[in-house]
Amino acid sequence: MLKNQLITPEGTKDYLFEEAAVREEAETLLHTLFKARGFSEVITPGLEFLDVFSVKGHSIPIEYMYKLSDYKGRLMVLRPDSTMPIARLCATRLRAEQMPLRLFYNQTVYSQNRTLSGRSDEVKQAGVELLGAAGLRADLEMTSLAAQALQRCRQKNFRIEIGHIGIFNALVSSLGLDDAVREQLRLYIEAKNYPAVNDLLDTFGGHEAKVLKRLPRLFGGDGVFPEAEMLLKGTDAEEPLSYLRTLYLKLNEAGLGSCVTVDLGIVNRTDYYTGIVFKGYIEGHGEEVLFGGRYDRLIGRYGEETPAIGFAVNVDAVARALLRNEGAPSRMPQTLVFAETGCEIAALHELDRMIIQGTTAEFATMETLEDALHYARAKGIDTIAYVTVNGVFLRSAKEGF
């Protein structure tokens, strides 16, 4: 036997029974919602050329992608993200479509994680993209849809957190930092490394540096805005902040006040996102389960510039939460249908009849009634239907005949 014949690669796993069932449940809940809200499904290839994910200013670091080569030696990757292929689609096959365009997907993304980190290299993501629409209405639609997505997945204590990438960008550009220092500052703010942010900015005078020091601490509910408004007054970040506040108030008006918070220190992928950014959290999962934002410059890298906003949900994480909160759904059929010799076809008809009536039923492949009863008891099937020339007899499998 070969060494790796019996195992799956690190970061992957087999999904058995209830794990598969809850994942399908989460997928169904999400795509039912997305479809009802006018989004249409697209499926992009699992294998793409590396070039799709290496566009200037938006590229995915090469070390995180699974790479292969085609017969011409061209580099290919296992899909690491679904938004970039959709941007490619938007700039090519969809360029003549009536905008705005609402698309959704439900597919696996692959990433190479640090070995022994316990992370999955294969994650099912369900997501939506609203292409060709800019402005408050589009942002409102998508952020409220994000909240609804987690609600629909029966997550009780969830949180949607919104931020605006323009705040950091406006403040930092006034400092005139070189790219390396700017990136260092961004990383410190992203990590809420308060002491390091302070140290780095201590060498700069001016109001903007003072505000940047406070930026990672400005997160939470209503209370964030008064301080932020005072701090950002007169800076270029005033406008994105007031936009964020308007969005926040609208979401409150939509009754989402208890589950929406803000974080002015969200500065992930500042070269990718161009406006609103948001994340979703649920209890019991150590990372965000939903993330998204506005990315108005991405599609322009493939063709005509088109404003866009979207988000993705980590279906695996949501499914695990469903399993944790609600327990495993039953996977046993309610009835086992056993045929007396010669009555096999009648039994198959009986099975169909039961299924139409909404019972789950399984056809017994055993030769004797005794074996069938034994099997039903061992597996925990409640009822046995005994199909004979004299008719169908239903009994509890425990009692038997």
Add this chain to the structure above:
Amino acid sequence: MRPIRIALTKGRLEKSTIALFKKMGLDCTELENKGRRLILPIPGTPFEVVLAKAADVITYIEHGVCDVGVVGKDTIMEYGGSFFEIADLGIGRCRFALACKKGEDFYSGYAEKTIATKYPNVSRQFFEKKGMDVRIVKIEGSVELAPLLGLSDAIVDIVETGTTLRENGLAVIEDVAQVTARVIVNTVSMKLSKVEIEKLIADLERVLP
């Protein structure tokens, strides 16, 4: 909801953190009479304490099974990860240093140098910044042995007082980084338990030496 879990780095850092907890007025009787238990309650608070090895503190925080952690900057530099690093406690102060046999000129010549270390990532980053190719050998125990036995030209290691180096005929060539204990927080916990965690950190910072 489960209690907010604070992961402490076992050993010296554990002791100095518990001393801070006491100054904050927390009930540390369980912590001081822990026996062999690894999860300990702090009565009258929403917190419980988990004792773990330094690198594991990071792992537990990253995965969100612990919420707040106290761990040395050395471990953070070596293992990295995504979490919030929100406070510098200033305790457990030491430094990363590059050291070689006393009197040797480490940077001389063009021959490739070999570095022995418990911290391969910290070492690699240090020399990458210098644009210098080195061979890095991971050592698990007393790194000072490696240059003495002729395995490496130098070591990158944690230096507190420098006594071990001196007694083995080694000397610091250059500091690599300063190290202190940090408070790290899981990115989701920080948002879902903002009030409790911010209060804990503020209280901690108030009693810092």
